[in-house]
Amino acid sequence: MGMGSPETLLVCEHCDTVYRRRPLARGEVATCARCGAELERHHALSVNAMLALILTAMIVFVQANMWPIVTLGLSGQQSSTTLWGVILAMWREEAKVVSVLVAATLFxxxxxxxxxxxxxxxxxxAGRRAPGFVPLMVALHRLGPWTMSEVFVLGALVAIVKAHTYFDVTPDPGIYAYAALTLLITIFAGVDLRQLWDQVPEHAA
Structure with a gap:
């Protein structure tokens, strides 16, 4: 511990212990000696790499919501639906609270x-802080626990297995797109976005 400029100090979010920051090697994680909380981890992805990944995720997101998720067949008849088809069906069936939660957490x-x-x-x-940088960073932190695409994919797979007992079930491209989106979201979940505070300092705004 010690004093220095704000850029060289690291404060534990849980117990407010102050540390002097040092460069981390690949795979290295800094933890608080007092409470054991994670302070910082090595950032393998650059800003440009994260931007490329987020653009890829947005393309996959559009595909996941446009393509059908699954096709059910019974007695020669087939029916397929998209995520929004499921949401609207739940709304019409008076499951409005569930439909709103699904729309919010999955879309x-x-x-x-x-x-x-x-x-x-x-x-x-470009080494600059975006307009509204501070409140947007706070909003991203708050939104983190509410993106539940991985829960949807697991639930859909369980439903497909169970429905196969009664219907001819064919997974459609939408479910594969959501699986790819879940993988991308998982990658971002492991990225410490706090690095943006250091990579785009306030004087660069």
Whole structure:
């Protein structure tokens, strides 16, 4: 521990212990000696790499919401639906609370998170802070637990297995797109976005 400029100090978010920051090697994680919380980890992805990934995720997101998720067949008849088809069906069946939660956690929150992150990274690649940088970083932190694409994919796979007992079930491209989106979201979940505070300092705004 010691004193220095703000850029060289690291404060634990849980117990407020102050440390002097040092460069981390690949795979290295700094933890608080007092409470054991994670302070910082090595950042393998640059701002440009994260921007490329977020643009890829947005393309996959559009495909996942346009393509059918699954096709059910019974007695020679087939029916397929998209995510929004499921949401609207639940709304019509008086499951309005569930439909709103599904729409929020699988569409609006992930879309908002990708748009906010893309906005910040677009300016960050030029070494500048985006307009509204501080409140947007706070919003991203709050949105983190509410993007639940991975829960949807697991639930859909379980439903497909169970439905196969009664129907002819064919997974459609939408479910594969959501699986790819889940992988991309998982990658971003492991990225410490706090690095943006250091890579785009306040004087560069």
């Amino acid at each position: 609006f929150f992930p879309l908002l998170k990708m748009l906010l992150l893309g906005w910040l990274l677009w300016f960050g690649k």
